[in-house]
Amino acid sequence: MNKYNPPRMNPSSLRSRFATRFLRSLSKINAKKPTASSSSPTEIFRRYRRIKVAADKSMAYSVRSRRTWSRAMLWKLRTRPCCRRSVKTSTIVRKTRHEKQNKNTTTTTGEDGVVFGVEADELRELVPGGEAMDLYNLLDETAHYIKCLTTQVQVMKKIADFYSP
Amino acid sequence: MSSRRSGGSRISDDQIADLVSKLQQLIPELRGRRSNKASASKVLQETCNYIRNLHREVEDLSDRLSQLLASTDTDTDQAAILRSLLM
Numbered sequence: 001m002n003k004y005n006p007p008r009m010n011p012s013s014l015r016s017r018f019a020t021r022f023l024r025s026l027s028k029i030n031a032k033k034p035t036a037s038s039s040s041p042t043e044i045f046r047r048y049r050r051i052k053v054a055a056d057k058s059m060a061y062s063v064r065s066r067r068t069w070s071r072a073m074l075w076k077l078r079t080r081p082c083c084r085r086s087v088k089t090s091t092i093v094r095k096t097r098h099e100k101q102n103k104n105t106t107t108t109t110g111e112d113g114v115v116f117g118v119e120a121d122e123l124r125e126l127v128p129g130g131e132a133m134d135l136y137n138l139l140d141e142t143a144h145y146i147k148c149l150t151t152q153v154q155v156m157k158k159i160a161d162f163y164s165p
Numbered sequence: 166m167s168s169r170r171s172g173g174s175r176i177s178d179d180q181i182a183d184l185v186s187k188l189q190q191l192i193p194e195l196r197g198r199r200s201n202k203a204s205a206s207k208v209l210q211e212t213c214n215y216i217r218n219l220h221r222e223v224e225d226l227s228d229r230l231s232q233l234l235a236s237t238d239t240d241t242d243q244a245a246i247l248r249s250l251l252m
Binding site: 029048056118123126139153159 | 176180181184185187188191192206209210212213215216217219220222223224226227228229230231232233234235237246247248250251
């Protein structure tokens with residue numbers, strides 16, 4: 001295993017940006033563990049929550065505000081109850097106004113329009129920020145969101161396999 | 166290009182159809198279909214299912230990682246090896 005060089009991925013690719021951030025978060029989370037009770041169910045659950053949030057956060061930060069879904073997710077993460085004290089009110093107000101501007105009425109297009117309505121609403125609940133998107137943007141954002149989710153899953157799998165005995 | 170049929174939407178049906186087929190390519194369930202057109206509602210349905218599956222996988226992996234981290238120490242050497250594996 002000495003001089004094998006796997007094909008290098010672009011260091012600024014989404015995958016490496018996410019992996020770097022996520023690994024950093026994992027080290028932080030791991031450093032926090034109280035030695036006395038690091039295997040108690042409560043501790044494990046707390047760590048699970050922290051890891052999951054770290055994964056979502058790392059992905060959203062890797063995409064930054066280039067996408068509606070990532071902006072929505074970042075906003076959601078910043079206004080979580082445990083973080084609320086550190087969020088400036090002016091930021092929230094500005095965001096709300098911005099979100100309102102994005103609300104286009106979802107007019108359906110074409111004969112398939114009626115069918116689109118039902119499934120599209122379901123999709124809106126799954127994609128962050130989906131409620132405010134028109135159909136075209138919803139589909140576009142969904143495609144990107146899926147790509148990012150699959151990257152997230154692949155990286156997390158590799159990490160889990162690495163640390164497995 | 167503009168479709169005036171239903172009240173002011175400026176996006177054409179073709180553009181929507183393009184996006185739908187783009188989505189179809191991303192979903193493993195539908196990718197193998199030789200016929201290029203699964204119905205739009207089927208694509209959306211499968212998309213929802215796929216996203217839910219991915220969410221569940223993330224949760225399972227987070228769970229697995231939280232158990233694994235309980236018994237390991239992430240030191241800098243490991244992090245370096247891991248990073249090279251990932252990139």
